Amino acid sequence: xxxxxxxxxxxxxWLAPALLAAALLFGTAVGETRIPLSTVVAVLASxxxxxxxxxxxxxxxxxxxxxxxxxxxxxxxxASLALSGLVLQALLRNALxxxxxxxxxxxxxxGAVAVAVAGFGAGVISMSAGAFAxxxxxxxxxxxxxxxxxxxxxxxxxxxxxxxIAGSQMFNATTALIIAQSASAEQARGIMFWLLGNLSGxxxxxxxxxxxxxxxxxxxxxxxxxxxxxFTFGADSAAALGIDVRRARVVLIGTAALATAVVVSIAGAxxxxxxxxxxxxxxxxxxxHARLVPATALAGAVFLVLSDVVSRIVIPGQVLxxxxxxxxxxxxxxxxxxxxxxxx
Amino acid sequence: MSDTPLLELVGATRTxxxxxxxxxxxxxxxxxxxxxxxxxxGSGKSTLLSMMAGLLPPSRGEIxxxxxxxxRLRRQQIARRLAMVSQSADTGDRISVRDAVExxxxxxxxxxxxxxxxDDEAVEAALLAVGMDRMAARDWSTLSGGERQRVHIAxxxxxxxxxxxxDEPTNHLDIHHQFAILDLVSQLPVTTVIALHDMHHALRCDxxxxxxxxxxxxxxxxxxILTPALIRRIFAVDARLIAHPADGLPLFAFQRLA
Amino acid sequence: MLRMTAAALAVLVAAPMAFAGTDYPLTLTSCGHEVxxxxxxxxxxxxxxxxxEILYMLGLADKVAGTALWINPVLPEFAGVDAKVQRxxxxxxxxxxxxxxxxxxxxxxxxxxxxPEGVVGTREMFDDAGIPSWVMPTDCVGKNNSQxxxxxxxxxxxxxxxxxGIGELARIxxxxxxxxxxxxxxxxxxxxxxxxxxxLNLPDDxxxxxxxxxxxxxxxxxxxxxxAVPGWMLSKLGVRNVVTSDEEWPTVGWETIxxxxxxxxxxxxMNRRRFPADDIAVKRGFLSSDPVTxxxxxxxxxxILTLEAHAMDPSIRAIYGLESLSDALAGLGLSR
Numbered sequence: 001x002x003x004x005x006x007x008x009x010x011x012x013x014w015l016a017p018a019l020l021a022a023a024l025l026f027g028t029a030v031g032e033t034r035i036p037l038s039t040v041v042a043v044l045a046s047x048x049x050x051x052x053x054x055x056x057x058x059x060x061x062x063x064x065x066x067x068x069x070x071x072x073x074x075x076x077x078x079a080s081l082a083l084s085g086l087v088l089q090a091l092l093r094n095a096l097x098x099x100x101x102x103x104x105x106x107x108x109x110x111g112a113v114a115v116a117v118a119g120f121g122a123g124v125i126s127m128s129a130g131a132f133a134x135x136x137x138x139x140x141x142x143x144x145x146x147x148x149x150x151x152x153x154x155x156x157x158x159x160x161x162x163x164x165i166a167g168s169q170m171f172n173a174t175t176a177l178i179i180a181q182s183a184s185a186e187q188a189r190g191i192m193f194w195l196l197g198n199l200s201g202x203x204x205x206x207x208x209x210x211x212x213x214x215x216x217x218x219x220x221x222x223x224x225x226x227x228x229x230x231f232t233f234g235a236d237s238a239a240a241l242g243i244d245v246r247r248a249r250v251v252l253i254g255t256a257a258l259a260t261a262v263v264v265s266i267a268g269a270x271x272x273x274x275x276x277x278x279x280x281x282x283x284x285x286x287x288x289h290a291r292l293v294p295a296t297a298l299a300g301a302v303f304l305v306l307s308d309v310v311s312r313i314v315i316p317g318q319v320l321x322x323x324x325x326x327x328x329x330x331x332x333x334x335x336x337x338x339x340x341x342x343x344x
Numbered sequence: 345m346s347d348t349p350l351l352e353l354v355g356a357t358r359t360x361x362x363x364x365x366x367x368x369x370x371x372x373x374x375x376x377x378x379x380x381x382x383x384x385x386g387s388g389k390s391t392l393l394s395m396m397a398g399l400l401p402p403s404r405g406e407i408x409x410x411x412x413x414x415x416r417l418r419r420q421q422i423a424r425r426l427a428m429v430s431q432s433a434d435t436g437d438r439i440s441v442r443d444a445v446e447x448x449x450x451x452x453x454x455x456x457x458x459x460x461x462x463d464d465e466a467v468e469a470a471l472l473a474v475g476m477d478r479m480a481a482r483d484w485s486t487l488s489g490g491e492r493q494r495v496h497i498a499x500x501x502x503x504x505x506x507x508x509x510x511d512e513p514t515n516h517l518d519i520h521h522q523f524a525i526l527d528l529v530s531q532l533p534v535t536t537v538i539a540l541h542d543m544h545h546a547l548r549c550d551x552x553x554x555x556x557x558x559x560x561x562x563x564x565x566x567x568x569i570l571t572p573a574l575i576r577r578i579f580a581v582d583a584r585l586i587a588h589p590a591d592g593l594p595l596f597a598f599q600r601l602a
Numbered sequence: 603m604l605r606m607t608a609a610a611l612a613v614l615v616a617a618p619m620a621f622a623g624t625d626y627p628l629t630l631t632s633c634g635h636e637v638x639x640x641x642x643x644x645x646x647x648x649x650x651x652x653x654x655e656i657l658y659m660l661g662l663a664d665k666v667a668g669t670a671l672w673i674n675p676v677l678p679e680f681a682g683v684d685a686k687v688q689r690x691x692x693x694x695x696x697x698x699x700x701x702x703x704x705x706x707x708x709x710x711x712x713x714x715x716x717x718p719e720g721v722v723g724t725r726e727m728f729d730d731a732g733i734p735s736w737v738m739p740t741d742c743v744g745k746n747n748s749q750x751x752x753x754x755x756x757x758x759x760x761x762x763x764x765x766x767g768i769g770e771l772a773r774i775x776x777x778x779x780x781x782x783x784x785x786x787x788x789x790x791x792x793x794x795x796x797x798x799x800x801x802l803n804l805p806d807d808x809x810x811x812x813x814x815x816x817x818x819x820x821x822x823x824x825x826x827x828x829x830a831v832p833g834w835m836l837s838k839l840g841v842r843n844v845v846t847s848d849e850e851w852p853t854v855g856w857e858t859i860x861x862x863x864x865x866x867x868x869x870x871x872m873n874r875r876r877f878p879a880d881d882i883a884v885k886r887g888f889l890s891s892d893p894v895t896x897x898x899x900x901x902x903x904x905x906i907l908t909l910e911a912h913a914m915d916p917s918i919r920a921i922y923g924l925e926s927l928s929d930a931l932a933g934l935g936l937s938r
Contacts, residue, residue: 032855033857056897058863058894058897059861061893061894061896061897062861062894064893065893066856066857066894067857128818198822200820200821200822200855200856201818201819201822203820203892204893223455224455226453226454226455229447230450232435232443232444232447233433233444233447234433234435236394236430236433239397239398239419240397240399240423240427240428241423241448241450242421242423242424242451243419243450244418244419244420282438283438286438286443287438287439287443288439288443312855319822319853
């Protein structure tokens with residue numbers, strides 16, 4: 001008996017926890033400084049209760065509180081960003097759709113700059129909170145713009161993209177205005193470092209936001225795999241297949257916006273993940289979302305953990321912004337996968 | 345139940361920015377019939393089909409599906425009774441023929457209602473019905489226009505609807521494929537509404553509705569209403585009905601108005 | 603650059619014998635840019651707390667038409683004087699606001715204010731406006747401002763650059779005598795501070811780190827590079843900087859700092875409230891609550907010292923800073 005194509009070939013998914021665990025272990029073992037692997041394993045074993053507790057020390061704390069928390073949050077962030085890109089690409093029928101397109105990242109930047117430079121919140125509100133607020137404001141604005149522009153003859157998917165571009169430009173201009181008005185070079189440095197993505201401030205408490213949001217994103221996407229498939233031939237076709245298009249858009253794009261805003265507020269604006277991971281996964285597992293959603297979540301998580309490791313070791317004694325790595329690593333990997341996929 | 349029409353339009357009107365795209369259309373669809381909608385470009389055929397499919401709500405009037413107002417039905421309920429093949433729906437995704445046909449099962453599935461053997465049967469039957477069963481593994485991007493149209497029809501077939509709506513399915517196809525598609529559609533055991541361009545194709549329908557400027561100007565058996573006078577008035581051409589020299593079936597001969 | 607320093611120092615050494623007034627026209631090279639004065643400038647705009655306080659110390663407050671770029675409050679003895687001078691901006695002033703004062707001279711503490719990529723203007727822009735410009739040698743001699751965010755210092759900072767700057771300003775304003783007096787005074791104070799530092803008789807294996815601020819409380823902090831002013835202080839104290847980068851204010855991860863295990867941490871205190879970690883209380887709170895930094899010996903043994911941020915910049919306050927640091931270290935009981 002045949003089974004639906006969407007379900008066939010999902011056996012590899014049993015490998016997912018092992019892959020993820022390997023990536024997390026790698027991310028914990030490699031850091032700014034050298035700690036022997038035996039120490040790393042011993043600390044992890046004791047912290048997880050497998051062996052007797054070891055006394056707190058700088059090394060143990062670095063492994064547990066800096067590296068593992070950072071790798072875990074990176075995994076959650078990578079999964080969230082990749083899934084956001086996947087959902088936006090499916091719903092907007094645009095291969096270039098990703099959080100940047102909706103102006104979410106631009107809004108987050110403006111929020112962060114408003115806090116850091118213009119003194120919004122007078123040192124009480126952190127840049128992360130500013131970024132989160134900015135991301136949500138940007139999404140709301142783009143949604144309102146897209147709504148207002150309805151019925152002007154542009155196709156709905158086009159409207160959202162145009163509204164996103166308009167929103168991005170407006171937020172970028174606002175950011176430039178704030179910086180030009182009041183920033184010194186030193187301030188600009190703090191902001192640049194942050195805008196290119198930075199996981200150095202991540203600690204365990206961040207997992208309280210990052211993990212639920214990643215699980216929410218994964219859950220919502222898995223619940224809607226057939227909805228996402230139904231958009232293959234466009235929104236009208238999806239509606240004809242019984243999809244409540246408006247509800248699907250609100251739930252799915254809303255979840256993507258929330259997930260992106262949370263990631264941006266924790267780790268800054270990390271680009272390229274939402275674009276590169278879903279496309280790479282389409283070549284590897286096909287376009288059906290029953291396979292694509294879990295594959296994208298897993299690959300996004302592994303990709304960001306590895307990018308973070310690379311950002312820590314590529315220049316000794318210095319940590320590069322992770323956004324630089326995601327772009328530098330992502331582009332060639334994307335090209336290789338694309339060429340191989342075509343030859344198949 | 346049997347005296348409740350499958351689909352009923354009562355004074356259905358669609359107004360966009362003060363202009364009526366579809367105006368006051370009344371229609372009762374009979375079970376098992378094939379209804380052709382014909383009219384010049386911009387006469388409102390596509391809009392009317394979208395309204396019948398529940399994709400566009402009427403600005404005035406009402407559309408009922410098996411006696412229930414469409415506005416009160418959930419999209420999934422509509423899609424289980426009614427399938428639509430719209431004009432040139434395309435995708436850039438690397439999707440296979442089988443994948444595309446499987447999409448037709450969407451209204452019958454849900455997160456808690458997984459894919460079953462029944463769905464596989466429906467997909468196989470649909471592929472077989474359009475003669476694409478041997479090409480099920482082919483990539484969408486490698487298909488010709490006629491093959492794509494057949495896959496779309498197979499997808500609609502897999503949806504197991506009572507009503508099938510088709511928006512100019514023979515558009516951009518060569519003459520051979522035009523006939524192949526029409527033969528295929530007329531053999532399907534469903535009630536069909538089909539928007540058409542070619543008057544000869546309309547002759548194959550059970551009933552024909554002629555539209556002009558969003559209004560229904562004639563509705564009835566093809567040979568009763570496609571009169572030279574109406575064709576001249578609506579399409580601005582001189583038409584004469586002649587018998588085919590071989591089998592005697594009716595044919596139109598057109599001439600530009602002098 | 604080094605040869606130029608040597609030449610400048612030679613001039614300074616020779617200067618005490620030439621208490622006579624400055625001979626105009628005076629031509630000198632400031633950060634590679636030649637400036638000529640036909641007479642002592644009538645007025646000056648000072649961009650940088652370091653240059654402003656030097657001008658006040660030279661008794662030139664009445665000539666200062668405007669100030670900008672403040673990091674800490676002005677030295678208490680100049681509070682009254684400073685209150686009468688217009689502050690063009692707390693940070694960088696605009697080019698036009700400087701021009702509007704029609705000053706006879708514009709001085710800056712940093713090249714990123716007036717220099718090749720100056721946010722206020724380039725040297726050429728000031729030339730074109732007919733306003734001579736001068737930049738503290740502390741920001742260009744032995745320093746590469748095209749590298750890193752705040753430049754990289756290729757040679758360990760030395761107070762000689764500070765004295766060179768004071769001497770040049772004194773000559774420009776024809777107050778060489780006051781300049782020499784000030785330099786002599788500062789040198790005496792520096793010598794005393796160094797003597798005090800050495801009298802601490804600290805063990806050889808001590809190390810320290812200077813934390814300026816962080817863009818967000820938990821992320822990688824800005825710390826003093828190996829050759830920056832804090833590096834000079836540590837060299838006088840015989841203490842090793844755990845940071846090895848030669849950038850002026852490199853960003854170094856807490857993992858690296860914590861595992862380098864410095865004997866003490868010097869945290870900068872400042873009025874600025876741009877980032878939460880500008881606040882010394884936030885800095886201390888972070889160090890004691892973060893799971894890693896709280897494990898550091900320096901934190902466990904409460905060896906977190908406070909130093910005003912301006913003392914970590916190349917300014918006369920560096921000398922005061924060395925004094926306060928020696929005092930603070932004396933209280934830690936680290937001596938042999």
